[in-house]
Amino acid sequence: EAPRDLEIGTAVWGQRDLLDYDRKNPTEFQRILAAEFSSITPENDMKWAEIHPEPDVYDFSGADAVVAFAKANNMEVRGHTLLWHSQNPEWVTQAAATWTCDEARAVLEDHIRTVVGRYAGEIYEWDVANEIFQDDWDAGGVRLRTEANPFLAACADDPVALIGDAFRWAHEADPQAVLFLNDYNAEGINTKTNAYYALAQELLADGVPLGGMGSQGHLSLQYGFDDTIQENFERFAALGLKVAVTEADVRMPLGEDGEPTAEQIALQAERYDAMLEACLNVAACTSFTVWGFDDERSWVPFVFPEGYATIMTGDFEKKPAYDALLETLTNA
Ligand code: G3I
Numbered sequence: 001e002a003p004r005d006l007e008i009g010t011a012v013w014g015q016r017d018l019l020d021y022d023r024k025n026p027t028e029f030q031r032i033l034a035a036e037f038s039s040i041t042p043e044n045d046m047k048w049a050e051i052h053p054e055p056d057v058y059d060f061s062g063a064d065a066v067v068a069f070a071k072a073n074n075m076e077v078r079g080h081t082l083l084w085h086s087q088n089p090e091w092v093t094q095a096a097a098t099w100t101c102d103e104a105r106a107v108l109e110d111h112i113r114t115v116v117g118r119y120a121g122e123i124y125e126w127d128v129a130n131e132i133f134q135d136d137w138d139a140g141g142v143r144l145r146t147e148a149n150p151f152l153a154a155c156a157d158d159p160v161a162l163i164g165d166a167f168r169w170a171h172e173a174d175p176q177a178v179l180f181l182n183d184y185n186a187e188g189i190n191t192k193t194n195a196y197y198a199l200a201q202e203l204l205a206d207g208v209p210l211g212g213m214g215s216q217g218h219l220s221l222q223y224g225f226d227d228t229i230q231e232n233f234e235r236f237a238a239l240g241l242k243v244a245v246t247e248a249d250v251r252m253p254l255g256e257d258g259e260p261t262a263e264q265i266a267l268q269a270e271r272y273d274a275m276l277e278a279c280l281n282v283a284a285c286t287s288f289t290v291w292g293f294d295d296e297r298s299w300v301p302f303v304f305p306e307g308y309a310t311i312m313t314g315d316f317e318k319k320p321a322y323d324a325l326l327e328t329l330t331n332a
Helices: 028-036 061-072 090-096 101-118 150-154 159-173 191-205 229-238 262-280 320-331
Strands: 007-012 039-042 076-083 125-130 178-183 212-215 218-220 242-251 285-290
Touching: 007 028, 007 076, 028 061, 039 061, 039 285, 061 076, 076 101, 076 159, 076 242, 090 101, 090 150, 101 150, 101 159, 125 159, 125 242, 150 159, 159 178, 159 191, 178 191, 178 242, 191 229, 212 229, 229 242, 229 262, 242 262, 262 285, 262 320
Parallel strands: 007 039, 007 285, 039 076, 076 125, 125 178, 178 212, 212 242, 218 242, 242 285
Antiparallel strands: none
């Protein structure tokens, strides 16, 4: 149970884990999901490749399953995501090779109005623009992804205008939803969040209905920890924006036995807790979402030679990270 109006969420892949939902006979996963969390982010179901697989075909099955599960269990839904360089369908990637900016805009507008419109009133926050800045170690440094993102590429002359319109279309389709920018390596104060801070100011000055800045919170114990998260949240809140931890997990390199050390387990709990504390300490922080809650379903091992990233083992055994979060929420 969270203090004030803070939502405690998790990502769930509806297509994989919710299609078989039977209220009277939930799976163990579904039972824990409903018992422990107040919000769900569709891990993949609302991404372009899944929800809009062909130019004239929308497939809402996974997204509908998430929204229906949330409704049945009095949970909220965080929408994810509308403008991203990754997980776009083949047809977008192919068409994008010859898009003019006007053509790209028309495709994006239709998609946003269709998807956001379908769930209008049922989604409290939308990640409208996801990972639109590259990192400082990418070629060219921190700047908008005007190559990798097919929509920004087609409108590279004025990508900010396109981003602003994406928020406007989403706002028209669902005026109640709080509309977010969202990115990784965007927890503390760094070159990337400085770029977001400047972009947020620019969008707000243009009257764009930007409502929030999401920090994904994908941490690894391999790297140092930036303790300026709260300070970073405060500067976005001072712009009048909401902030949120949207995809928290804390992965780590594992030993040859595939197990973490006791030290790593304790450190993982600390890092999760630090992200939650930063959120709790800033009134504008609306939600704290973990990116999946059990290691069996975590995306991490598919991408990194790391693991043990979530708050429960594959058998739903609660880790010290779970206990730390619960204790902080109980005392808040
Ligand atoms: O489950 C299948 C497995 O059976 C198969 O053998 C394997 C072969 O590739 O694929 C497995 O599924 C993969 C799945 O991740 C595993 O979790 C999918 O191919 C892969 O497309 C999927 O990736 C998703 C990823 O976004 C795509 O970029 C992850 O589910 C999802 O957690 C991840 O989420 C992103 C956020 O949207 C944005 N921020 C970063 C975050 C992590 O990458």
